[in-house]
Amino acid sequence: MSATPKTSKALTRRSFLQTGMVTGFVLPSTVLGQPPNRARPKAGDWLVFDGGEKSGERITPALLELDQRPVAALAKEPETETLRDGSRLNRVMVTKLDLARLDNATGDLTADGVIAYSAVCTHTGCDVTNWDPDNLFMACPCHESKFDVYNNAKVVGGPAPRPLALLPLRLDGDAIVIADIFQGRVGFTQQF
């Protein structure tokens, strides 16, 4: 082909919202700064229920039962009590596992067996909210990807290309805090 193909790039919805413009030029988000509720969870953040009767309440191991359907949770910055609910990529699903069935490395990333995985599927970014109680697999309602909660969210079915990212936890007294940033990339990977 003799002609040079031309590639144009689009602006994102969020870019538009940040500048309040309908059309035209926008500033990158790095210039505008990131609101704390959009920042990813970090060490020292609290872990709180996201939805349900206990929504907003700090999670403790005693509030969860072994091998039950994961519950939605979010990180909360303790000093300003900012809930990190400004990005879907911050959503995690939390369940309580039997430490004896986990390898030591994975067990160290839990808070007395309580483990948190990114809620965002690595296939096309849907929330992984379903649960296979017979096999203890998290499942995506969009395209049937399944993840083994006892095996670092390894993909055991469906089109997801990678495991869910793990958010390390630790105990802080009776309650749970975030121990580190996500281990692994959160969400899907843009093709091309």
Add this chain to the structure above:
Amino acid sequence: MSATTRLALFLPALTLFSLLSTAVLAQNLPPYMSVTDARLRNQDNDSWLLYRGSYDSHGYSALDQIDTDNVANLKPVWSFSTGLREGHQAPPIVNNGYMYVSTPQNHVLALNAVTGDLLWRYVRYLPDDLQQFHPTNRGVALYGDLAYLATVDAFLVALDALTGEVVWEVAVEDYYNGYYMTMAPLIVEGVVMVGVSGGELGIRGFVAAFDAETGEELWKTYTIPAPGEPGSESWPEDTWKTGGVPVWITGSYDPDLNLTYWGTGNGGPWMGDTRPGDNLYSTSVIALDPKTGALKNHHQYHWNDSWDWDEVSAPLLIDYERKGKTVKGLVHPGRNGYLWFLERSAEQIKFVDANPYVYQDVFTSIDAITGRPEYDMTKKPGTGYEASFCPSLWGGKDWPPAAFDPNSRLLFIPANENVCSTMVGEEIEYSPGRAYMGRGTSDDGGFFVRDGADHIGELQAWNVDTGERAWTTTFESHNWGPILATAGDLVFMGGTNDRKFRAFDSTSGKVLWEYPTNSGVIGVPVTFTADGKQYVAVQSGWGVDAQREQNLINMTRGSDTYVPQGGVVWVFALP
């Protein structure tokens, strides 16, 4: 404005024009032919300008160079890899030698329709926090000198058809709240209309219209009435705010009535008992005035949906015979498994008749006057109540469009027979942008094939005047193949899990030609001419629900059928 300023503005435009001229000349392409209202109203057989070729959604071409006698000689003349995975469902839109192909992840490829050489590529960088229930796009629309794309992050984008440069783009809604778009826009007299997806995400569906030149929003008509509006009594309490009812397939247009006809999707959450009532205008056809957006009339195919039977396919505008009279009709092979014949007029959409075209065990009767079905309530899943039903949640026919041959009077339906679903509802709390289906886990995975079934996929032909089936061709595989019919007495369709793209004798259903492509063909086929020669074009690229159903079939049958992914545009012609 100073002279310097004017020059500064002029120079980029000059440079652009220079590049553009070079590109077009190098491609041996004719000057770009603007898309006018007259061209959209009068189907030009040399081009394929609309999602279904014509406003009546027939998916038919009068081209007949390729026919039943010579189709066995059909050969690929070029192919082009899109470099993307997931569902490639869009028709290649062709305007006098220029081809426009949209892909998953909202790329648009502009290609020389004869050589397959790339003119430009639009790449959309999607937000990291986007979720894609349906990673696909179903086509661009052309008008004037622009190409229009509805995006999965809920933007409407206008591209310069010659360069791919963004002319304008507007946010139609906020993807963060579950809104997204996969459909090809419908354009009538400078009004660009789009509907939104998100029936599984707690949206309130709508069709919105924008000025083709400026992107200014002209009107927005919700598919769920607000309190006090007609039909609002069919939604209890605040359920209307998050009741779904998406519109995700391009509408039809009747220039004589100046009405657009759109199919609407499921209510949300999926279980009907969460929103007692008929839930207007879910699972319906609605008629909208393209100038004002006024909802002129409607017909609801089935009420209080609990089966995820979106009725989003726009009805085909077909005038058919009934009892010795010609009926100005709307014809719709429903996801609910019934073939609906309606009558359209400025005043109303009137029920004529409906009969099942696949095994359906939910409807016990249909009112002869109103067309309202009654249900076997044991087949209607609810919150905490598990029910099995046929056809499956993907219906007798999902989104892949049917086609109509006005000469043979045959309607061609890409159907799925013998597959059923089991569903149980569970309580769910609304949270913006999160899945809002309320579907629990069933022991059998929620999907099964009927005992004794020897096939799933079907290509059916129905005579619209007699209402009788003319023939059926069956496939062991399920079928997700959109249909093209031509005056060469041919029907083109892929849709099966064996990568085949096929041509059928439209009078008998016999397979006359088939070609194994790179992937499964779930794209909409089109045909066009260049320099007097007929071509057939289609995208091959398996994904979305075709892939999802394959997973469930594999689980049910213990099979391991693998369909490779990756999109390729194919163009075929006679030697």
